[in-house]
Amino acid sequence: MKVLPLVLAFVLVASPVLGAVGPQAGSPPADALGDTAAQVQTSSNGTIRVLDIPASSVVRSTVDLQHVDLGPSLDFAGLRAGTQIQTLSSIERIRSASDDGVRQQLILGEINQIEQRAIALQSAQRNAIEAYNSGGISARELLVELARIDAEARELNERRIELREISAQTPDFSVDPGRLAALERELDTFTGPVREQAVSVLTGAETPTRFFVRTSEDGLVLSVITDDTYIREAYRSDLRNRDESGVTPTEALDKVAENYPYVWDSRATQNGADVVGAGNSYLVRVNHDRGQLFAYVDSGSAKVFKEAQIRPLDTISNGTMATEVKDGLNLSVNRTYPGGPLRIQLTETETGDPVDANVTIGLEASRESSLLGRTGADGTIWTVSPGSRFTITVIKGNAAVVLTVSPTPVPHLLTNTTKTNETTTTPASDVTPSGTATPQFDG
Known part of the structure; x- marks a missing residue:
């Protein structure tokens, strides 16, 4: 990892x-x-x-x-x-x-x-x-x-x-x-x-x-x-x-x-x-x-x-997963709340073997992106999640896969405030293109 x-x-x-x-x-x-x-x-x-x-x-x-x-x-x-x-x-x-x-x-x-x-x-x-x-x-x-x-x-x-x-x-x-x-x-x-x-x-x-x-x-x-x-x-x-x-x-x-x-x-x-x-x-x-x-x-x-x-x-659960498959690459992102632990994994579509490649991340509203690093031998890299909708891009030779997702709602403290904690519902468009979100807590 x-x-x-x-x-x-x-x-x-x-x-x-x-x-x-x-x-x-x-x-x-x-x-x-x-x-x-x-x-x-x-x-x-x-x-x-x-x-x-x-x-x-x-x-x-x-x-x-x-x-x-x-x-x-x-x-x-x-x-x-x-x-x-x-x-x-x-x-x-x-x-x-x-x-x-x-x-x-x-x-x-x-x-x-x-x-x-x-x-x-x-x-x-x-x-x-x-x-x-x-x-x-x-x-x-x-x-x-x-x-x-x-x-x-x-x-x-x-x-x-x-x-x-x-x-x-x-x-x-x-x-x-x-x-x-x-x-x-x-x-x-x-x-x-x-x-x-x-x-x-x-x-x-x-x-x-x-x-x-x-x-x-x-x-x-x-x-x-x-x-x-x-x-x-x-x-x-x-x-x-x-x-x-x-x-x-x-x-x-x-x-x-x-x-x-x-x-x-x-x-x-x-x-x-x-x-x-x-x-x-x-x-x-x-x-x-x-x-x-x-x-x-x-x-x-x-x-x-x-x-x-x-x-x-190694104690953090997988969270809400979004995926995108293209050019023989399977990009999976375990979504999390703003500032939470974000797990990115890259594998080959046919074999499921991990792929080592450069990963970049950038906010959807910005044309700029920054290099996170390489996924390494196990095809996995971790970072902290941005606070708004963002795009993950992976390029391996002539193959490229792009996935845009939004962070999940923050798991606020239960009784810390007198008001009801703010929650949001993740719309279908929060994962693009064609990514799927599996309901699973990231914590």
């Missing part, structure tokens, strides 16, 4: 578990999970649902090939060096304080500074999305800015950890664990596995890769295909309510169980689910039989406002 190469390196630093509940798959629902978790133990038809932007709210959507860029690469290196030096300097100043009272003041001052930087990062992320939506910056420039914000947030979290440890070593002093945990959750808002991959590509650590970017006025969806893994992240600031609070760890688990029934039903029997956090949000982590889910539940709105999903390609 041929995929666009990229190494997955997603490291999530977890705070001390303030409230952890790990019900086991297949066992009766624990009382602590309430009635909701029990109610979702029904067939979910294999659907892995995702946090997404409503179709009516989408401002821009694109899939672009990103590659090494010397400018951002130097910026990232300078940012890391600068923040690391600042952290070392801050810790040294605290350790060399003249007395415990001064040390306590310095620790609190540093925590205040991280909290202020978190506010600044929130503004920077919002400004970057607004600039992209207005056409002021390109998708590439948006990814660069999001990657820069990601890098700074990770370094700030490292400083937070250092401050937590040094405060524990200070006599007669402690920092509220809830405050530190809430700060970590806030910094999590600006990090994600796709952004981390963008850093690797932009700095030349990984080869050029296609990234899906989709935005609304207050939302963002990113996805990418790695060596053998599909990764996706989404953020919706409109689903947050910072003026209210009250969700408990158990309620956060309930919310994830409601919204991701298949993921919840198929969670691992050991350490299948846990929840960490405090303050205005909780992180629920679920290991299931087709990957990993990281869902963030807002304490005020009681809704999932951010998620990250990591799924090996």
